Amino acid sequence: MPATRRSSALTTALVVGTCGLWLVLGYLNKARCAGPPFDEWGRSLIFDSIKDTRVCYSDIQLLWIGRDIDRHVFPYVSGGIDADGMLFGGTVEYPVLSGLLMWLGALGAHTDAEFLAHSALLLAPFGLLTAWMLGRLAGKWALLWSLTPPLVLYAFHNWELPVVATAVAAVFVMATDRIPIRVRAVLAAVLLAIGFCLKIYPGLFVLPLAVYVLTYGRSRGRGYDVRGALATIGAAVVTVVAINLPFAIAGYEGWRASFAFQENRTADITTNSIWFWGLRPMFGVSIDETAPDAYHTVVGILSPLLVLAAFALAVHLGWRRMEHSGGHYPWIAVSAMMLCGFLLLHKVHSPQYTLWLLPFFVLLRVPWGLVAAYLVADLAMGIGVFSYFGALSEGDDAATWQFVVDVGVWGRAVLLVVLFVVFARAPLRGSRDDADSGPPTRHAAVAGRRPS
Secondary structure (H helix, E strand, O other): OOHHHHHHHHHHHHHHHHHHHHHHHHHHHHHOOOOOOEOOOOOEOOHHHHOOOOOOOOHHHHOOOOOOOOOOOOOOOOOEEOOOOOEEOOOOOOOHHHHHHHHHHHOOOOOHHHHHHHHHHHHHHHHHHHHHHHHHHHHHHHHHHHOOHHHHHHOOOOOOHHHHHHHHHHHHHHOOOOOOHHHHHHHHHHHHHHHHHHHOHHHHHHHHHHHHHHHOOHHHOOOOOHHHHHHHHHHHHHHHHHHHHHHHHHOHHHHHHHHHHHHHOOOOOOOOOHHHHHHHHHHOOOOOOOOOHHHHHHHHHHHHHHHHHHHHHHHHHHHHHHHHHOOOOOHHHHHHHHHHHHHHHOOOOOHHHHHHHHHHHHHEOOOHHHHHHHHHHHHHHHHHHHHHHHHHHOOOOOHHHHHHHHHHHHHHHHHHHHHHHHHHHOOEOOOOOOHHHOOHHHHHHHHOOOOO
């Protein structure tokens, strides 16, 4: 084996091995909240008393009760949402593939501790696959995925690892330049659509991918590839319909209820968004008071409008960058910008969403200081918010922890704006002027740049 290939293989092995160790630590962290004795529903008695103060809370363990997961009800087909906005009959608040994963993780489980363990075994391979793909794409930079705190904090906080894997897999497929561009794009669109059916956000990236295909031939003296762009979008639409249609037919009310739940969700103290911490005080409402309907109306209007505006700006800036450079459309950078806009402006910004952003830190050249600052802000949020909840529930002085949460919320918000701007110009790691991260042709294909 040539020295360069041997070095690349060793680097990838290091990235995957480190990821495996971090996943074990992530599970052990969450497992501190689980274990005997259990109540009659299989809930760990210690969960409610320590989940916040010891920062071992997970949605996985919480949702063992309340969605009929503990009863092993197949998701969606017999469920719905009641007049109080509560889900029942196996319906969960996530797209259908996440619901299916939750059901699979519960098979054979009789307690929340077993559900957590089974789910971790189900999810971990997706984290390892992501590490392998990032290692192949970006070499040592993939350690930003495998060796940073978010993987420990959030790997088993929710069901994020499979959806991140689909987004990275789409990039990986696009980097395989031995396959015709249309075929690659269709395969990548299918992967992004599968991600959409897990947690929505990868579906956003189909648009910049289609623009990349549309304009791919321009730098080679050819015109716009309208058919290729339409095939890319069509593949995504067909995949989403094919995955959702069986659930919609088998139990429309249960399938529709998952969307209704998210539509009805308000920007409250559990959503960690700038809307709750920034806009709500303007209505003269304290943290422990119910926000007026006017607040929810404003959030319901402004949030989606601003998210769409951020998407449009990202696509436009990507086009300007293409025109200025004379290269291909930078679909990965545009996708990163769109994600920043979504994280900043959506009414919900759960801590585990940081896992969505990490691969872009790996793939695109972001200054170390900016990455470190975001990880610090995320750490403040990830630890501070649960410690804050714990202080409130125990009647302790929560002022210190509220300050930490403020640092996390506003630190992330400012950095997401900065990252939006940085991503607009960020080249791919390993492109011409950063050659020690991997094969230039592979990186050029991913970044939307002409090979050297």
